[in-house]
Amino acid sequence: MNGNIESYIQQATDLVVTYGVKIVMAIVIYIIGKWIAGVVARLLERLMNARSVDPTISSFARNIVYYILLAMVFISALGQLGVQTASFVAIVGAAGLAVGLALQGSLANFAAGVLIILFRPLKIGDFVEAGGAAGVVKEISIFSTILTTGDNKTIIIPNAGITGGNITNYSTQAERRVDFTVGVGYGANLDLVRKELEAIAAEDERIIQDKGITIGLAELADSSVNFAFRVWTKTENYWAVFFETNEKIKKRFDVAGIEIPFPQMDVHVSKD
Known part of the structure; x- marks a missing residue:
């Protein structure tokens, strides 16, 4: 009886030593990696702001870089635990495809938001007619653009509605x-x-x-x-x-x- 107990204790000790170290290392990798991702993202934003890059573009770039780095850190932490990351990436890709098909409208708005940020047909502070509405651009986010009308109404337009039609920008020319x-x-x-x-x-x-x-x-x-x-x-x-x-x-x-x-x-x- 005592021999069995000692055997179980030894097995538990081996498991703790083997997997405990991996778990601790995975946690350390995640914490340090997340911190580094945040530092890199904020540094990128500061550099872009120092070069007078539009705040919308710098904020968008910071978020994209941060989440890409965070995904890499998460995969590295799983690899430390012994998870086959290749299989995990394949599963995530398949899940992403399924979610993408279910959220085609949101993805279209996301793609339109990227186009607006890259080609800048409008920017914050411009008075525009777009998406069937007219007003001053107050915010350009990934999925929508917010306008404020002359009588102080707030209009939220999906980005796909803006890029899918004519845009009249009254503020472009001096x-x-x-x-x-x-x-x-x-x-x-x-x-x-x-x-x-x-x-x-x-x-x-x-x-x-x-x-x-x-x-x-x-x-x-x-x-x-x-x-x-x-x-x-x-x-x-x-x-x-x-x-x-x-x-x-x-x-x-x-x-x-x-x-x-x-x-x-x-x-x-x-x-x-």
């Missing part, structure tokens, strides 16, 4: 053209209209004179003679110039006696 359609009555003095529009453009310091001012008769409409009035300004001044110039046109035309007509219909009643 200058934008502001277009106005100015309607006057058929009895108006066209030379006077042109003179007043030229004065409005000349008096506004935000309007870029070197880009040229366009004033042309665009249409003889049903109720008005329509002028095309086009000026250039810095992108950040676009809406201020648009709103204030419309107000200036109305006020100056009132003073100059230039009629701004509104749609009307003359009804003639005949007596039989």
Whole structure:
């Protein structure tokens, strides 16, 4: 009886010595490897930030590098335990394929997020129209892009919805053209209209004179003679110039006696 107990104790001791060391080594490999992965990922992010790389790109690269290194550390720890890592990698690959088929939409959004980060059709702070919505880009993540509208609504758009359609970025160019359609009555003095529009453009310091001012008769409409009035300004001044110039046109035309007509219909009643 005592011999059997001693045999069991010896076997248990051998198991502890054999596998205990492996378990401890696996834990050490995982802890140290995870720490190194974090250090490398943070160092990469600092280097990219020092080179003025877009924060979205540096954050994305840090996460990708960290998880790739962490996966390598995990496989190394399993190898230390005696697990056949080749078989394990094959199982993980098969499981990844199954999950990928089940999450095709998410993978499409992930791929679209990578494309947005790499080719940068939009960036944080840009005012864009994309995915059927318009707003300022607040965040670009791996799976979605967040916009904030002018009335402070938050719109979350899947990245695939952005790359799958047209993207209009109003913030890319430093200058934008502001277009106005100015309607006057058929009895108006066209030379006077042109003179007043030229004065409005000349008096506004935000309007870029070197880009040229366009004033042309665009249409003889049903109720008005329509002028095309086009000026250039810095992108950040676009809406201020648009709103204030419309107000200036109305006020100056009132003073100059230039009629701004509104749609009307003359009804003639005949007596039989």
